[in-house]
Amino acid sequence: MEYDINDFKNPLFTVDSVLFTVKDEQLKVLMVKRSNEPFSGRWGLPGGFVDVDRDDTTDMTALRKLKEKTGAKPQYLEQLQVFSGISRDPRGFSVTLVYFALIAEQEVSSRIDTVDEAQWIGINQIESLAVAFDHKLIIKQAQERLQQKTLYSMIPVYCLPEYFTVGQLKSVIETIIGKTIQRKSLIRRIEAADMFETVDEKVKSGGRLAQLYKVKEGVDIVNFERNLSGA
Amino acid sequence: MEYDINDFKNPLFTVDSVLFTVKDEQLKVLMVKRSNEPFSGRWGLPGGFVDVDRDDTTDMTALRKLKEKTGAKPQYLEQLQVFSGISRDPRGFSVTLVYFALIAEQEVSSRIDTVDEAQWIGINQIESLAVAFDHKLIIKQAQERLQQKTLYSMIPVYCLPEYFTVGQLKSVIETIIGKTIQRKSLIRRIEAADMFETVDEKVKSGGRLAQLYKVKEGVDIVNFERNLSGA
DNA sequence: GATTAAAAGTGTCACTGAGACACAATATTA
DNA sequence: TAATATTGTGTCTCAGTGACACTTTTAATC
Numbered sequence: 229m230e231y232d233i234n235d236f237k238n239p240l241f242t243v244d245s246v247l248f249t250v251k252d253e254q255l256k257v258l259m260v261k262r263s264n265e266p267f268s269g270r271w272g273l274p275g276g277f278v279d280v281d282r283d284d285t286t287d288m289t290a291l292r293k294l295k296e297k298t299g300a301k302p303q304y305l306e307q308l309q310v311f312s313g314i315s316r317d318p319r320g321f322s323v324t325l326v327y328f329a330l331i332a333e334q335e336v337s338s339r340i341d342t343v344d345e346a347q348w349i350g351i352n353q354i355e356s357l358a359v360a361f362d363h364k365l366i367i368k369q370a371q372e373r374l375q376q377k378t379l380y381s382m383i384p385v386y387c388l389p390e391y392f393t394v395g396q397l398k399s400v401i402e403t404i405i406g407k408t409i410q411r412k413s414l415i416r417r418i419e420a421a422d423m424f425e426t427v428d429e430k431v432k433s434g435g436r437l438a439q440l441y442k443v444k445e446g447v448d449i450v451n452f453e454r455n456l457s458g459a
Numbered sequence: 460m461e462y463d464i465n466d467f468k469n470p471l472f473t474v475d476s477v478l479f480t481v482k483d484e485q486l487k488v489l490m491v492k493r494s495n496e497p498f499s500g501r502w503g504l505p506g507g508f509v510d511v512d513r514d515d516t517t518d519m520t521a522l523r524k525l526k527e528k529t530g531a532k533p534q535y536l537e538q539l540q541v542f543s544g545i546s547r548d549p550r551g552f553s554v555t556l557v558y559f560a561l562i563a564e565q566e567v568s569s570r571i572d573t574v575d576e577a578q579w580i581g582i583n584q585i586e587s588l589a590v591a592f593d594h595k596l597i598i599k600q601a602q603e604r605l606q607q608k609t610l611y612s613m614i615p616v617y618c619l620p621e622y623f624t625v626g627q628l629k630s631v632i633e634t635i636i637g638k639t640i641q642r643k644s645l646i647r648r649i650e651a652a653d654m655f656e657t658v659d660e661k662v663k664s665g666g667r668l669a670q671l672y673k674v675k676e677g678v679d680i681v682n683f684e685r686n687l688s689g690a
Numbered sequence: 691g692a693t694t695a696a697a698a699g700t701g702t703c704a705c706t707g708a709g710a711c712a713c714a715a716t717a718t719t720a
Numbered sequence: 721t722a723a724t725a726t727t728g729t730g731t732c733t734c735a736g737t738g739a740c741a742c743t744t745t746t747a748a749t750c
Contacts, residue, residue: 238469239509241554278470278543280552286543307540310556312509312517321511323472325541325554395726413708415728420707435726436716454707454736455684626697644737646699651736666697667745685707685736692750699744706737715728720721 239312240322243289244275244363246370247302249348250387250400251333255374256348257367259357260297263345266318267360273367274346275324290327297346299339302329304386308370316362324361328370330386378404379455382421385443391427393438394418409456423447470543471553474520475506475594477601478533480579481618481631482564486605487579488598490588491528494576497549498591504557504598505577521558528577530570533560535617539601547593555592559601561617609635610686613652616674622658624669625649640687654678 247258259271274297275290283289287305294302308328314321333348340346349357354367377383384400385392398414418424418441425444430437478489490502505528506521514520518536525533539559545552564579571577580588585598608614615631616623629645649655649672656675661668 238472239511241469241472278552278554280470280545283552284545286541286554309538310517310541314511314515321509321514323509323517323556325556394728410709410711411727412710412729416707432717433726435718435724436728438727452707453686453688457684457708625699641738641740642699643701643739647736663746664697666695666747667699669698683736688737694749695747697744697746699742701742702740704737704739707735709734710732711730712732713728713730716726718723718725720723 240317240319242275242277242322242324243286243293243327244273244324244366245290245294245302245305245327245329246273246308246367247294247298247329247331248370248374248387249331249333249336250384250403251348253399253403255351255371255403256333257351257354257370258294258297258340258346259349259354259359260346262360270358270360271347271349271363272360273326273363275326286325287327290329294329298331298336300331300335302331302386303335304330304383308366308373311362311366313362324366326366326370328373330374330383332387332389334389375405380452381449382417382423383449385424391429391431391440391442393431393433393440395433395438397441405456413456417452420452421450423450471548471550473506473508473553473555474517474524474558475504475555475597476521476525476533476536476558476560477504477539477598478525478529478560478562479601479605479618480562480564480567481615481634482579484630484634486582486602486634487564488582488585488601489525489528489571489577490580490585490590491577493591501589501591502578502580502594503591504594506555506557517556518558521560525560529562529567531562531566533562533617534566535561535614539597539604542593542597544593555597557597557601559604561605561614563618563620565620606636611683612680613648613654614680616655622660622662622671622673624662624664624671626664626669628672636687644687648683651683652681654681 249256258274260274262268262270262272275293278289291301306328308326310323310325312323316322340348351371354364378401384404385397387400388396394415398411402408423444424441427440427442429440431440480487489505491505493499493501493503506524509520522532537559539557541554541556543554547553582602585595609632615635616628618631619627625646629642633639654675655672658671658673660671662671
């Protein structure tokens, strides 16, 4: 019941990424202005074809393409989902593996500012933008996944620089889920997660000096057993 | 920065499924004995190439392949993950989109019994089986996902026939997560989820007659805000 | 028919972690 | 020095799970 490879038209396979960051209290997505067909002139997600000579896995394809656009490696990367279909690409049946990535805005700001091919687009502006393929839908799904994960894990730290304060993390979380959370709840989770350590340094923040935290070496994302509700 | 399709060797793209069921208090996976190279004679996951003339999406590829082996459509189907790499298939760089599916054992028992090409293999026997590709790893990941989802949703109902009792659901859940749960907790969740309705019929079960339940029409899986801990 | 065993189903208290919010501590600024 | 802003703590409430005793309803056995 196995077939010879050549019996079939192999579908078009690409790797795209939804790279999020939080900047100016807004969730942003990295979009690239397309200069080739199809959808030339429209905005699309950064991505492209696997280069089997350079990529050991599709993860590397995603990272390579992101590096081309941002000059940096995202702090978090996971698979979102595969989108496939006969009609999503005019060239024929296509399959896109979409990754979902996070990075601190500071890591890439210089590069992005000088290249006008790639831009951070506010999540709310996506709706009214000329977007290629089904990338609008893909971004929506990625946003939902990010919001969901934010309720039971600490992934939003990957939108922050190495050292960060509770206040910054709180702000990023609130931006992502679009609701306010209790500072106290966040602190409890920071302690319970045991994935952060305090840095012997404090930073000014408009009031009392804030304690700096960093992610411990080699720790994985902790999943909590309850969701935040976000009032 | 876009490339012509023909510049690249398109990687080998296949769709496989990890179809689970619970039978005799054991979690089982549908495995197929391979009759073609590579790995002829070994056991592998049901799957194959996309047929762009018959499949509108990769979901249909997965369903079509499962139907070939079991004669039935799984009650639950979702994407698990893509597995890719230069060395997982001797034919070259390969990409496999793996689905994760559930079905009631009763739906397919007759078919499976008559075909010796496809078999339900107990999850604990996989380790010592001659398995093709990286399918052992894939099954392990699928099992973890199933266990995780079982803690915060009711997906295990899709391992049961249309009408089922609380006792049956409890047993299936316990088999999946490998721990006992409180009957009371399960009943509370059944009520809170609001995705089941009682059937005006009871069934004998060795003691007091048990209330039959069924999944309401058109409802989606409900995700709870807390995990079960399973003592 | 009475007795026992087995599973279904209920009542309720304890425990855990999030929500809410008051309050204390420490910085800046006027 | 006082006002203000933000950090950080103390603690009560609330919701949902865990635990477990207890009741109900059936089949099986005597």
